[in-house]
Amino acid sequence: MVWMAWILTYAIRYSLLPEPQPVIWFGPEVILVLAVQAVVFWWTGLYKGLWRFASLPDLWNIVRAGISGALLIAITLFLYNRLATVPRAVLLIYPAALVVLLGAPRLAYRFWKDSRLDLFQTSPSQRVLVIGAGRAGEALVRDLKRENRYRVVGFVDDNPQLRGAKLHGIPVLGMLDKLPEIASEVAAGMLLIAMPSSTNALMRKVVELCESTGLPFRTVPRLDDVVSGRSQFNELKEVAIEDLLGRDPVTLDWTAIRSGLTGKRVLVTGGGGSIGSELCRQVARLGASSLTILELSEFNLYKIEQELRANWPDLLLDMRIGNAGDAATCERLFADVRPQVVFHAAAYKHVPLLQGQLREAVRNNALATRTVADAADRHGVECMVLISTDKAVNPTSVMGASKRLAEIYCQNLASRSRTRFITVRFGNVLDSAGSVVPLFRDQIRAGGPVTVTHPEITRYFMTIPEACQLILQAEVLGEGGEIFALDMGEPIRIRDLAEQMIRLTGKVPGRDIQIIYTGLRPGEKLFEELFHPLENYRSTSHAKIFLAQPRSMGWEMLTAQFGRATQAVHDFDEEALRRCISSLLPDFAWRETDEPTVVAFARNK
Numbered sequence: 001m002v003w004m005a006w007i008l009t010y011a012i013r014y015s016l017l018p019e020p021q022p023v024i025w026f027g028p029e030v031i032l033v034l035a036v037q038a039v040v041f042w043w044t045g046l047y048k049g050l051w052r053f054a055s056l057p058d059l060w061n062i063v064r065a066g067i068s069g070a071l072l073i074a075i076t077l078f079l080y081n082r083l084a085t086v087p088r089a090v091l092l093i094y095p096a097a098l099v100v101l102l103g104a105p106r107l108a109y110r111f112w113k114d115s116r117l118d119l120f121q122t123s124p125s126q127r128v129l130v131i132g133a134g135r136a137g138e139a140l141v142r143d144l145k146r147e148n149r150y151r152v153v154g155f156v157d158d159n160p161q162l163r164g165a166k167l168h169g170i171p172v173l174g175m176l177d178k179l180p181e182i183a184s185e186v187a188a189g190m191l192l193i194a195m196p197s198s199t200n201a202l203m204r205k206v207v208e209l210c211e212s213t214g215l216p217f218r219t220v221p222r223l224d225d226v227v228s229g230r231s232q233f234n235e236l237k238e239v240a241i242e243d244l245l246g247r248d249p250v251t252l253d254w255t256a257i258r259s260g261l262t263g264k265r266v267l268v269t270g271g272g273g274s275i276g277s278e279l280c281r282q283v284a285r286l287g288a289s290s291l292t293i294l295e296l297s298e299f300n301l302y303k304i305e306q307e308l309r310a311n312w313p314d315l316l317l318d319m320r321i322g323n324a325g326d327a328a329t330c331e332r333l334f335a336d337v338r339p340q341v342v343f344h345a346a347a348y349k350h351v352p353l354l355q356g357q358l359r360e361a362v363r364n365n366a367l368a369t370r371t372v373a374d375a376a377d378r379h380g381v382e383c384m385v386l387i388s389t390d391k392a393v394n395p396t397s398v399m400g401a402s403k404r405l406a407e408i409y410c411q412n413l414a415s416r417s418r419t420r421f422i423t424v425r426f427g428n429v430l431d432s433a434g435s436v437v438p439l440f441r442d443q444i445r446a447g448g449p450v451t452v453t454h455p456e457i458t459r460y461f462m463t464i465p466e467a468c469q470l471i472l473q474a475e476v477l478g479e480g481g482e483i484f485a486l487d488m489g490e491p492i493r494i495r496d497l498a499e500q501m502i503r504l505t506g507k508v509p510g511r512d513i514q515i516i517y518t519g520l521r522p523g524e525k526l527f528e529e530l531f532h533p534l535e536n537y538r539s540t541s542h543a544k545i546f547l548a549q550p551r552s553m554g555w556e557m558l559t560a561q562f563g564r565a566t567q568a569v570h571d572f573d574e575e576a577l578r579r580c581i582s583s584l585l586p587d588f589a590w591r592e593t594d595e596p597t598v599v600a601f602a603r604n605k
Helices: 002-015 028-044 056-081 088-115 135-147 176-185 200-213 223-227 241-245 254-261 274-285 298-311 327-337 351-355 358-378 398-414 436-445 464-477 494-504 555-571 574-584
Strands: 126-131 150-156 170-174 190-193 217-219 265-269 290-295 316-321 341-344 383-387 420-425 450-452 483-486 515-517 545-548
Touching: 002 028, 002 088, 028 056, 056 088, 126 135, 126 176, 135 150, 150 176, 170 176, 176 200, 190 200, 200 217, 200 494, 254 464, 265 274, 265 327, 274 290, 274 298, 274 341, 274 464, 290 298, 290 327, 298 316, 316 327, 327 358, 341 358, 341 464, 351 358, 351 398, 358 383, 358 398, 358 555, 358 574, 383 398, 383 464, 398 420, 398 555, 398 574, 420 464, 436 450, 436 494, 450 494, 464 483, 464 545, 494 515, 555 574
Parallel strands: 126 150, 126 190, 150 170, 190 217, 265 290, 265 341, 290 316, 341 383, 383 420, 420 483, 450 515
Antiparallel strands: 483 545
16 A cells, blocks of 8 residues: 555646656665655554554554655655655645555444444344433444444434534434433334433433333443443443432542552451441552451351452451450450551441340340450551441430440540541441342342332431442541431432332332331331531541541549440349440430341241
8 A cells, every 4th residue: 555655645636737747657766665664654653553543643643654654754765865756745645645545445444343243134133322422422323333233323412512413323302301302203113311420310301201111221321330340331231229329439549548558558447248348348449568357256257358369469368267356366456467547347237136136236246346446456456447237326226325325435435545546427328238229129029029018218318338438548538537418419219219120120109019117116216317517527528428526434433334244244143234235325215126136947847
């Protein structure tokens, strides 16, 4: 093509002369042109381009190679013969001719490859309507054209400037509100949502419109899922409840977070649980020098170890089976590992189950926290983060009360220790073990009914990665003794959650899957709170993170009551435990339903 462009340019130039001159088809001058242009092609990487995927960047590369080649050819021929035999117009026309000769075959080949399968296609393509005419929608259409399983018949987008425009020859047909009418007019068989950066409120609106059409719909994954490796770009998947109820992404100061963890020795208690395991992944990703995991469940410890060793083979891992409430275990662990940062995620969290298990709730949630905190204080840990819950605010359950005791101890110990003790509160975590989302999913898969405790019960929701990122941010923000909580937006009605999950499976609530209301369980609230009125919460340097002021308590009384609680746990004296809790939490109201949960086992005949 270089030879053809050079000779063709000469022929055009000589044809304009009054007396046409013969074109020299080959000679030293042509050899120099070929050599110089070959070097330029190698420098620009043109030889490595794949014609099958030729696009605008490849065309720009050809233009760059043509212009650069013409300049170097001019310099080379000037040094060779002072451009005695080269008309100046040739050097101007040659790059344009070369761009055409190199670009046209590539684009023609790609067009042929993209369209040739249509000639041999035996089954008709499914007509699809793409929601979102942005970059994601454009990239999705390009991929779909290669597969030929789908035929994109149009776009729907709320941008008024795109109305009537075309992407890859496919028109933008209208606004989102007109989706049902447009889908019917174009006889679409499927809807594809290409809005990976949309807000959750917008996503809920889009899904409602898709459901009103009665057509199946899919979505491309969110950008966070692509970056984290949980999904592939332009992978079509069903809309998950996390896409609708997870909150909008929170921007974090990753530079500060890395400075607080990179090169540090980190200990995570309860590292095999939903929150603990995600914390381990985040810590490994941020470059901790070593990671120690204390976990009571052998299987959970095995699972997270296999994952971490596969994904971060260079990370120094220390896996320990043990109970965080065992003082001897903690003492040996802290002495061996000498952690600099501790994340205490080990806890019981199931509200109704713990309502009748007062001793175990206090032992594992409150006294074990004291054991870990005391060990952190003795061994000079830089920072300890307690993973708490919104149920510790004005607690009405045994679980909430036990977590509130843990908060009180860490807050008051912070003023007497060099270790920074920080508490992080958040609401329900989507898809965590024992949460309502997997329960509803199993009930829907079994054909129902879906059980909701109360038609008006509401909860805050956040995703597991977001919860863990908040914990990491709080570890950097905290100076000691604080309680941090995230601005979690508006609470979600559990009834709406159940109905949405049913609809996402293509079924109709109340017709295909029944929803029954079982009544509030022992210790359960209709709504949750993130702060106590006396905590005087205020904003921090992060727009989405709030700070609660600690409520101080006499250290002697606190340690005395924890000592009595320890003895009561040893003696299995739940009445004494009640007195200890009432002394430390005078507003906590005991209920008549706070009785042990009776579990009956039936022997197989």
